[in-house]
Amino acid sequence: MVVTSEPAPTAIPPSIERVLSRFRSLGREEKMQALVQYAKKLEPVPDRLLALDRGAFTVPECQTRVDLFPEFQNGKLHFYADVNTRQSPTIAAFLSILFSAINDQPPETTLAIPEDFVRTIMDSLGLGTREVGLNAMLGRVRRYAEEAARNN
Numbered sequence: 130m131v132v133t134s135e136p137a138p139t140a141i142p143p144s145i146e147r148v149l150s151r152f153r154s155l156g157r158e159e160k161m162q163a164l165v166q167y168a169k170k171l172e173p174v175p176d177r178l179l180a181l182d183r184g185a186f187t188v189p190e191c192q193t194r195v196d197l198f199p200e201f202q203n204g205k206l207h208f209y210a211d212v213n214t215r216q217s218p219t220i221a222a223f224l225s226i227l228f229s230a231i232n233d234q235p236p237e238t239t240l241a242i243p244e245d246f247v248r249t250i251m252d253s254l255g256l257g258t259r260e261v262g263l264n265a266m267l268g269r270v271r272r273y274a275e276e277a278a279r280n281n
Contacts, residue, residue, distance in 0.1 A: 141241060141242075141243060142230075142234070142237075142238045142241050144229075144230045144231065144234060144238060145230045145231070145238065145241065145242055145243075145246070147230070148226055148229065148230045148250075149243075149246070149249050149250075151163075152226075152249055152250050152252075153249060163222075164218070164219060164222035164223075165218065165222070166222075167221075167222040167223075167225040167226050167229075168214055168218040168219075168221040168222035168225060169214075170225045170229075171210065171212070171214060171221045171222075171224060171225040171228075172209060172225075172228070173209075174196075174198060174209040174210070174211045175209065178198040178200075178209060179211065181198070183196050183211070186198050186211075188262070188265050188266050188269050189265075190261060190262055190265030191220070191262035191263075191265055191266060192262055193212060193213070193216065193217040193220055193262070194212070194213070195210060195211070195212045195217075195220060195224075195262075195266060196210065196211040196212075197209075197210050197224075197266060197269050197270060197273070198210070198211070199270075199273040199277070201236075201273075201277040201280075201281075204235055204281060205233050205234060205235055206231065206232070206233075206234065206235070206236055206238075206239060206273070206274060206277055207232045207233055208224075208227075208228050208231065208232060208270060208273075210224040210228070210266075212224065219259055220259070220262070220263070220266075223247075223250060223251070223259075223263050223266070224266065226250060227242075227246075227266075227267065227270065230242075231270070231274075236274040236275070236277040236278040236281065237274075237278065238274075239270055239271060239273075239274035240271060240274050240275065240278065242267065242271070246267060247260055247263045247264050247267060248260065251263065
């Protein structure tokens with residue numbers, strides 16, 4: 130019997146796989162239309178969160194001001210983002226897509242997001258310059274999920 134130290138591959142949760150499958154199947158124009166639709170669906174941040182010290186929730190790696198607010202209740206995470214949707218529709222769309230896959234799920238769903246999530250969503254859109262900021266936002270969401278998982 131051979132024992133390896135490599136971890137078993139993590140299965141992608143269905144909510145994330147649905148999003149990835151959808152974007153893999155779309156052409157460039159369809160992806161652009163989907164982004165516009167998703168940008169319009171970004172849930173507004175509740176006033177109770179906007180009253181917090183926003184500096185603690187800002188993603189500094191992003192060129193556009195983005196504040197990510199996590200809430201952890203009953204074993205599930207829910208994220209909100211404060212971003213100017215008119216000025217940054219791509220960021221709003223990406224966050225809406227991400228949140229559609231992970232909101233109201235346990236932290237393990239967020240932690241199972243594959244490394245190529247941003248690239249899969251943004252592939253063929255010519256928005257490669259945005260990947261650094263988008264990956265930074267995804268990293269921030271993962272850190273919140275790690276903290277929630279530890280404290281659960």
